[in-house]
Amino acid sequence: MINFMKYRFLYFFISALVIVPGIFSLVAWGLKPGIDFIGGTELELQVGNQENQGISTDLLNQSMASASAGLQFTIDEEKQNTFLIKSQPMEQEKKNAILTAIKEKFPSTKELRYETVGPVLGRELLVKTLTALILAAVGITFYIAYRFRSLKYGISAVLAMLHDSMVVIGSFSLLGHFIGIEVDTLFVTALLTILSFSVHDTIVVYDRIREIAKKNSSTPYHDIVNKAVTETLSRSINNSMTIIFALLALWLLGGETIRWFVFALLIGTITGTYSSTFTAAPILVVWTQLAARKNKRKI
């Protein structure tokens, strides 16, 4: 049996190393919300012309200058001749005017995707998302507290879950600031999945602690947790490996639309595996120690 719990403060330190930059970024720059949340328009175009193959962003911008006057927008080249135009909410008529202007210059232009969200709808989604997150956290705390007959387990599991969401949200805040990755509805879905996976993994460890504690009530808690962690580690890693394989394939080979969704899941799986062994279990040990110390003082 390896004495995992001896190094518990090292694990907390490693977690802090990852989480603190994320929190810093979150406070300083926040997340970069997609149009799902703040409203706006995204227009994805495949611009084509028989004669000239490479079309630059500037050229495209010039071609639509007459129609886009007064509109705030950005153009990004996604890949050869495929462009993404982002702007504040743009009506169908405005879009058509822009499209006509572009088609005059580049006749074989195709509209790949057009999405527009009003600002009210965006705010609404944000509120609903937060509600869902809070509901999930509260529900899980009570379920675990009920199953393990102790609030200690429920709160610790949710703390580990918060740890994982901070890692993921922090990473996306950094990604948003440095390479412009936005968070959208899919990101929220990923986040909720990560939360359930994190708890899923933690429960397996806690379940083992409970089982061993039942059999060996005289053993120090510290040793019980050590034994449980040792016994569940290979399962934890194997299980995560299979999920990571599936996700890695999706990330590398899957389409552009779900790339960052899969990336969020990937980070979440890794931190979820780490946290169940190196966050959720040590928290229990520290909690029990503190409680014992408090009891002693009373005596």
Add this chain to the structure above:
Amino acid sequence: MRFISPSGVRKAASICGESREGVRNSSMRKPRIVRTFIFIVLLTGFSLVTVLPKRWDIQKSFTVFGKTLSINRSLVRPSIDLTTFNIPFKRSLDFQMGLDIKGGTRVVLEADMQNIAQTDRQTALDAVKNVIARRVDLFGLSETAVKTSKVNDQHRIIVELPGLTNTDEALNLIGTTAQLDFREQIPQNDQEATPSSMYEYLNTFRPTGLTGKDLQRSNVQFSQQDGNPVVGLQFNEEGKKKFAEITQNNVGKPVAIFLDEYPITIPNVQEPILNGEAVISGQFTVKEANNLSIQLNAGALPVPIKIVQQETVGPSLGQEAVQKTFKAGAVGIGLVMLFMFLYYGWKGLLANIALSVYAILTVALYKLLPVTLTLPGIAGLLLSIGMAVDSNILIFERMKEELRAGKPFELAMELGFGRAWDSIKDANVTTLFVAFILFNPFEFEFLNRSGMIRGFALTLTLGIFISLFTGIVVTRTLLRLFLADTRQEVKK
């Protein structure tokens, strides 16, 4: 090194005692295991049929000993149709693709209820929905959907038009306010010829100047004479006068009511109606009467609508994404299977068979329910495959421990399953809980009701249930049938 305390030894011994009985039971239960196995095989076989592509052409020629054999056959997958047995169940067994895959348009319209009284708003919203649904039908697309949603004070209509990417015309048609008007017949002697077709017949009507603006509202009533459903009309002051004039001029003649240039009913005028309250009677069922009343209300309570969200995806973008996602999924599953085989050997191979059963059952269920496939839905499916392996890993690791503790194979297997079940249960319940919040089956207003997240939650939920079945029932049966036997033979 094992960690044993005196009490632990006692407990472990008692577990052995119980389970020796369990082992005896399991050998006695052999017929039951075989029965379960046959059930699994049949279920998988049936599912496999639904999984097949619609038409499968096999054209191959072999050269055997200088002779050329050629096979030229087509396998055609049957579809399910129980309507002949009076069961409303009909499935073509094709995948239902969502908008983001098939391409198409999704529009959220907001109804401006400013000028509608609070009590009439729900009626007005239903009426708008009805009108839009009828306009959408004109496009002749399949699987369109028109839904209403009410959030706080916002009344919305969500329109989904799969396959429609040329949106300008469609949106102009959908977005206009409904026009209701009453028309009377042009006097006989002014008509050029007797109408020979429906089209010509409708052309014999001319506008009267009485429109939806003059109609206050419509509702379904029940006739005092025979109790049959009838449709009541209440006109406002202006309408009362106009309607009185029209009915006086047209006693015994038809008056047509047009909605969006399309006749919804052509009743005959029985008598002059002067008080502004009319009743349309006929051989209505309650449903027909309701429908007519809703259409009249669409004109009576005209609600301006505007687009607040629109999403148009070209089909090429979606198709490409799906092909990529499927390819990536296949590679991912392949890697998972390879890992399981390398790490757990024959047990891993059995788990892989269980995983294949999982995949087949899942796809079959998607086609039977049916589940609409969206990109996040596919991601949820692939993720749940990763989780499906989890139960197997939990069980195998438990088995390893029991074997290390020196227990016989069969006992270790049964113990592994029994003990892993606790963890599997708790872990899956929490995942189900999150899926439940995401799916929001009770349509709570404070939670999300959008299609994309729902698709993900649905695939995740199905994944959990199917993986519990394959991870536990299927793997266990396979292990009991195949691995246990070979071990025993080796011992002999």
